Amino acid sequence: MRIGIVCYPTFGGSGVVATELGIGLAKVGHEIHFITYRQPTRLDFFSENLYYHEVDIKSYPLFEHAPYELALASKMVSVVKYERLDLLHVHYAIPHASAAYMAKKILAEENIHIPIVTTLHGTDITLVGKDPSYEPVVTFSINHSDGVTAVSQDLKNETYKYFGVKRDIEVIPNFIDLNRFKKQKKEHFKLAICPNGEKLLVHTSNFRKVKRVEDVVRVFYEVRKEIPAKLLLVGDGPDRDRMERLCRELGTCDDVRFLGKLDAVEEVLSVSDLFIMPSEKESFGLAALEAMACEVPILTSNAGGIPELNVNGKTGFVCEVGDIQDMKEKALTILAEENLPTFKANALARAKEFDISNILPLYEKYYQETIEKSLKKAQ
Numbered sequence: 001m002r003i004g005i006v007c008y009p010t011f012g013g014s015g016v017v018a019t020e021l022g023i024g025l026a027k028v029g030h031e032i033h034f035i036t037y038r039q040p041t042r043l044d045f046f047s048e049n050l051y052y053h054e055v056d057i058k059s060y061p062l063f064e065h066a067p068y069e070l071a072l073a074s075k076m077v078s079v080v081k082y083e084r085l086d087l088l089h090v091h092y093a094i095p096h097a098s099a100a101y102m103a104k105k106i107l108a109e110e111n112i113h114i115p116i117v118t119t120l121h122g123t124d125i126t127l128v129g130k131d132p133s134y135e136p137v138v139t140f141s142i143n144h145s146d147g148v149t150a151v152s153q154d155l156k157n158e159t160y161k162y163f164g165v166k167r168d169i170e171v172i173p174n175f176i177d178l179n180r181f182k183k184q185k186k187e188h189f190k191l192a193i194c195p196n197g198e199k200l201l202v203h204t205s206n207f208r209k210v211k212r213v214e215d216v217v218r219v220f221y222e223v224r225k226e227i228p229a230k231l232l233l234v235g236d237g238p239d240r241d242r243m244e245r246l247c248r249e250l251g252t253c254d255d256v257r258f259l260g261k262l263d264a265v266e267e268v269l270s271v272s273d274l275f276i277m278p279s280e281k282e283s284f285g286l287a288a289l290e291a292m293a294c295e296v297p298i299l300t301s302n303a304g305g306i307p308e309l310n311v312n313g314k315t316g317f318v319c320e321v322g323d324i325q326d327m328k329e330k331a332l333t334i335l336a337e338e339n340l341p342t343f344k345a346n347a348l349a350r351a352k353e354f355d356i357s358n359i360l361p362l363y364e365k366y367y368q369e370t371i372e373k374s375l376k377k378a379q
Contacts, residue, residue, distance in 0.1 A: 002031045004079055007091040009040040013286045014121035017174055018091040019043050024356045026050045033083055035075055053079050069095040076103035080114050087367055089117045097141035115146040115374035122283030125159050139163045147370035152305025155283040170366055174284045175359035176351055181293035183270045190271035198228040199335045202272040204287045207237030215278035217243055221250045222328035231256045234265055269294035274334055280321050285309050292351040297334050297343035315347045
């Protein structure tokens with residue numbers, strides 16, 4: 001198949017999943033065309049089946065903000081026509097699904113029929129999409145896609161709850177490339193961070209309020225009272241300065257390191273003992289899955305689709321959002337010497353269920369079904 005993938009080219013989960021999906025599809029022989037305003041973060045190598053088409057966003061004095069949706073729709077029309085695409089797969093509803101619908105209608109004027117699959121990732125539905133200024137467009141775009149997928153059952157339920165969606169939504173979970181995300185031998189790094197055998201806790205996110213990074217710092221503060229421990233915070237964002245101040249207030253600065261954005265996060269995960277994800281909203285929990293693939297048990301909130309990934313009491317524990325005391329107790333249970341090896345093994349076993357080799361065929365099957373239904377509809 002010749003497939004166009006439209007996504008945000010950033011560190012966010014939707015962009016990462018879209019890029020990894022395209023790379024995986026290219027490896028099994030499909031021709032993949034990425035359409036976005038900048039080369040995706042993880043698309044940094046050459047492959048004969050991978051193509052990149054940059055959306056040219058011109059600035060005109062008339063516009064206060066460049067009309068990206070129009071430029072994107074025009075680029076989709078061009079790529080579909082000249083690369084003879086079989087399907088467009090757009091990730092994140094806003095504005096990709098509506099731009100794809102516009103491109104589809106333009107192409108139909110030339111008797112070119114292109115099916116559209118829209119994948120819902122989370123905040124496009126649970127946060128941005130609920131905004132009254134966007135909701136009608138989001139609802140319309142979902143209902144007029146030829147196929148719609150969501151990354152968790154919880155996100156599917158949220159979509160039906162808050163939008164007037166009348167069509168079926170297929171749940172296809174996020175996935176992991178176990179060739180990349182696996183435990184590496186980095187004992188020298190662990191020794192440098194934890195020279196006295198301290199337990200190493202880790203959190204990765206974009207440091208937004210919804211991620212509740214403050215809960216991570218406070219859980220660590222409580223754990224550190226009981227056992228020697230260190231904390232690594234990977235990522236950056238609006239809450240970073242506040243977290244640095246909180247560490248100073250709690251007197252934990254010597255045991256907390258802010259590492260900023262890292263491409264090779266798997267190297268940090270390889271030496272970690274516990275991953276903490278206390279988010280108040282999370283459609284799936286891709287960062288937690290990456291940790292599990294590196295044999296790191298996870299301590300999470302019960303938000304969104306996380307409980308669909310984290311098997312409570314087996315791969316880690318699921319706690320109520322904001323329950324610092326319970327998280328502290330559960331963290332100590334996981335980190336106990338007699339428990340940690342079992343939790344680590346269970347985390348890896350669960351991650352293997354989400355290996356890209358298991359999820360890729362689900363997308364291929366859904367693409368084929370969508371193309372066939374679209375052809376019948378067009379006849």
